[in-house]
Amino acid sequence: MINFRTLTAYRFPVFLVEKLFKKNYSKNVTHHNLYQVLKTMPKEPKHIAEAQKQRIRIKQKSANYVPGKVTLQVLGTGAQGAPRSVYMFSDQNRYLFNCGEGTQRLAHEHKTKLAKLEHIFVTQAVWRNIGGLPGTALTIQDVGVPQITLHGPEGLKDIFPATKRFVVLRDLKISMAECNENTVFEDSVMTVKYVLLKKGEMAKSVQVGIEKCEVGTSTNNPRRRRKRSLSQTQALIESDDTDYYAHEQSGKRTSNGHESLQALTLPPTDLREASASVCFICRLQPRPGALDLDKCVRKGVPAGPLLGKLKNGEDVILEDGTQVKSSDVREPDDAGPVFIVVDCPDEEYLASLINNEELKKHQKFAKIDEDMAHVVVHFTPIKIMEHTEYRKWMDNFSPSTEHILVNEHNSCMGSVAVHRIQHKLNLLSMEIFPLLGDQGSPVLETIDGRQCKKFKTEIDLQNLKLDNASALLETDNNTWRQIGSLASYHLRPKKGFDSSSSVRLDLDEFVNETTSLTDFPAALKELQESLSLAKSNLTISDYPRIIFLGTGSCIPNKTRNTSGILLQISDSKNILLDCGEGTCGQILRFFGSTKGDQILTNIDAIYISHLHADHHIGLIGLLQGRRQALDRLDIDKEPLYLFAPKQILAWLNFYDKCFESIMDEFILIPNSDLVKFSVSVIKSL
Incomplete structure (x- = not known):
């Protein structure tokens, strides 16, 4: 059915759409005219190339000066069902630290501009950190960002080749920074050192390979594991060569004819075992103190080029021979504050964290005050933060260091x-x-x-006071905050935590x-x-019940998520129809965490209609959410049934091999088998 949303989704001019829909559709000529318009209208976006040129021009103008405003802002708090993401913005550029599922929706609601986003820093290649990357990439491509650089552990770069059949990035280049102890990222805003946390000696003794699958991920189920050989998995991946979006250019789906549809190649070893967790030590570029015009006037400095010299740090001599020192008329120089982003996934990484010499340079062991960390952002799970050794490591920071938690300790899901x-x-x-x-x-x-x-x-939580915006948990020298979305830490010019914008x-x-x-x-x-009156004439039963989790078409907006419908057959059996990004979060948002866990554990089947990203990119998060709910409630339950095109295995197997174990959580029933079954039933009638 053609409607207003269908037309505007193709960037058809709104005023023409409105004009079309005001016509009388009872006339066949109108149907014909509308068909001709739809048939001939361009399907390729024309605005992206011009937006990219404009973006490059702006970047060139701002690349030669150090920004005067730099702020860290929590976008997704990491609460149950919410993404984990911290946004850093300056006068010039934007940076994102982790990109959990649902990040682009929060960014859209809170008008977080993605047009200047060029770098995404990922601590660990797991879904809670990368689930929002595909959707965010599509968004920033659409606003004209020409290139994005990923910073993170080995294997992170494989996420986009793995999703290229259903996440089409024709106008956005994805590059991967080399992240190790010997490399440093630097631009006009900051420098970043990479700290790689690796598993301890216990993990090194474990054999690495495709057959070793019992890793400590949130979705691992030790009670069952369907092992698959490397050749079998590679065969499944190579079996799908369909371009699911080819019809938008040619009107037909194609196979083996698209340049980007090269077979995915699995790594020779299990990247889940080899992958490190990357921490980031970030220091803003030093900035000269601002020129104080009142002091210049008192010193007798006239308007003109002498002010420029003083601003640039040069001493000047006035006409009467008086020397004016730059240091006397400028504010103190800003050496560049340090902030650290940390993610210690489990106890096996603790030794690597505690003994790291680079991190010690910014704790109480720092040789100069300027090296002390102003703020530490913790993506570390709360159960690890409660570990005695982790607390001792935190106590080694200066008492003035702020600690911001972006994990399940928080409860704010971010949407108003x-x-x-x-x-x-x-x-x-x-x-x-x-x-x-x-x-x-x-x-x-x-x-x-x-x-x-x-x-x-x-x-x-901690008997919160009415006039307090955040819960405070006291440690020996540190304060832990329970924060809300949009809470900020101002690095420059005014340093400090600010919850007023939460x-x-x-x-x-x-x-x-x-x-x-x-x-x-x-x-x-x-x-x-x-x-x-209507209810008085009806008998309404409790079940079945339909809940629309997402009706926002292919792009989520602040009030409507992407496709997802929950069908409650009884109080103990649920079916999910489509699973767009953020579907698991929608369930938890609607029911709350306690009831939401019960709903998740009772999902026995998921139906995926087709393999466009907006219909299934939330599947991995849903499978993980269901597994976590089962573990929390100590329930032993069989895998759910996944009704989907069989080609979805190419993506799911790749993720299972390279990132986290998910294959134990479902049993695939190909949609093609459903069609064959329906035909056989009809023939038998």
Whole structure:
């Protein structure tokens, strides 16, 4: 069916779309005209090339000076169901540290501009860090970014070749930085040293190879493991040579005819065992102190070129012979603060972290104060942060060092828009539009005439005070913060943590925006009377129940996610229809973490209609979320049934071999077998 969304998705001019849809569709001539328009309109985006040229021009202008503003901002807090991602922005460039599933949706909602994003730093090549890369790459390609550079562990570069059949990047070049102890990344904003954390001696004694599959990932199930030889896996990968998007250029799907569809080649060893976790030591480029014009006037410096010399650090002599030193009329130079990004995945990496000499240079062992770390961003899981050795390592930092946790310790899922629209719809019908179970974001409440923030969570975290925006857990010398999305740390000019910009929910505002509309109360009363009358004539059973998790077509927006429908057959059996990016997070957002775990464990089957990314890129996250829920609830359950095109195995096998174990979590039933079964049933009737 052709509708408004279909046309605008192809970048058809909105005013023409509106004009078309105002016509009377009862006339056949209109159908013909519309068909001709759709048939002849261009399908290739024309704006990307010009956007790339504009981006290059802006970059060239700003490359010669050190930015005056640099801020770290938490985009995804790492809460259950939320992405892990920290955004760094300056006057010039943008950088992203980790890119969990759902990052692009949060970036879109909070207007986090991706047009200047050129570098993505990934600590470990696991789904919780890279699940948002495909979607984010498509977004930044569309806004005209010509190239993106990945920084991270070995094997990270393989994610895009593995997804190229359903993530088509024709206008974006992906490059991989060489990340080891001997290389340094540097640009006009900062320098970055790479610290590779490797497993301890215990792990080195384990045989590395395709047959050794019992690795400590979040989705590993030691009770079963269907082993697959290297040749079998390679054969599955090479069996899919279909370009799923070829019809957008030629109108037909093609095989073996597209230059980019070369067979994926598996590495000779299991990269899951060889991969390190990469930490990043980042230092901003030094910046001369700003010129104080008041001091210049008091010294008698006239307007003109002498001011420029003083600004550049040169001493000058005035006409009367008076010498004016640059140091006397400038603010102190900024040597460039240091911040560190750390991810210690499990106990086997602890020794490598604690004994690292490069990291020690920025702890209390630093030779000069400028080397002390101002802030440490921890992607480390909370269970490792609670380890005695990790706490001792944190205590070795200066008492002035801030520590920001981006992990499951947090509860904020980051979105305000979904709560705003749900509260408005809830006014229409509490049964059809129940309030969301996600209660991890701070809520503004009016107490004694003033607005206060309060975290509404299923578990009372540290007995939070109403006027406190974050929970504080005290260690010997450090403060751990439970943070919300958009919490910031200002590196330059003003250094320090800032929670004032964190997302918060103003429930009264959401309701008032709707109830203040003219004639809304009367219309609402009429609707409720109609619904009440309809319900009185119906017998409504609890099941089956359909929940639309995502209806946002191919691109997620702030109120609608990509494709996903949850079909609840009973209180113990669920089926998922399509699984776009962020589907697992949608379940947890709707039901809350406790009920959400029950829903995930009861998913017995997933149906994937076709292999466009917006219909299945969330599958790995869903499989992992289900496994984690089973483990938390201590439930032993068989793998779910995956009904999908058989070619999906090429992607799933590759990910299982190179990144994390997922093959134990499902049993594939090819969709082609369903068609054969249906035909045989029809013939037998």
